[in-house]
Amino acid sequence: MLVRFALTFALVALAGCGDSPPPAPGAQGTYDRHCAECHAQAGEPGGPGVGGSRGPNLSKIAERPGRTAEWLAQYISDPKATKPGAKLMPAFGDKLSAAQIKELAEWLAAKK
Numbered sequence: 001m002l003v004r005f006a007l008t009f010a011l012v013a014l015a016g017c018g019d020s021p022p023p024a025p026g027a028q029g030t031y032d033r034h035c036a037e038c039h040a041q042a043g044e045p046g047g048p049g050v051g052g053s054r055g056p057n058l059s060k061i062a063e064r065p066g067r068t069a070e071w072l073a074q075y076i077s078d079p080k081a082t083k084p085g086a087k088l089m090p091a092f093g094d095k096l097s098a099a100q101i102k103e104l105a106e107w108l109a110a111k112k
């Protein structure tokens with residue numbers, strides 16, 4: 001009985017988290033769904049409560065030399081083929097459409 005109660009409570013508590021706002025449209029939405037799990041920083045939506053993220057902070061990515069929309073689109077499609085040092089980031093060339101990647105790359109290229 002107590003276990004049943006505890007389980008029900010846990011399920012209700014989990015369901016309560018489903019009240020999140022609808023996903024953002026456009027590049028922000030794509031980012032929230034596919035990139036934030038590794039790139040959001042502590043305190044940002046999708047980011048860890050405390051501590052670091054697996055991927056680098058992208059909030060000023062366009063300030064780094066060579067990070068044009070074209071380069072970013074290529075990188076997102078296939079990181080390892082674009083930059084020899086990339087190891088952990090998955091390729092998105094088969095997960096996102098070319099239009100989504102282009103939109104995301106242009107959105108990132110404006111971040112400085």
Ligand code: HEC
Nearest residue numbers: 034035038054055056061076085086087088089090092104
């Ligand atoms: C599984 C974790 C993970 C996911 C998901 C992920 N990344 Fe990354 N990303 C990384 C890591 C780790 C690096 C650092 C390079 C490496 O080791 O692969 C990186 C590097 C980058 C860089 C920096 C490239 C440079 O050298 O300037 C960009 C831009 C980037 N990611 C964009 C994205 C975008 C856009 C998405 C979503 C479509 C995404 N990442 C999803 C882990 C991830």
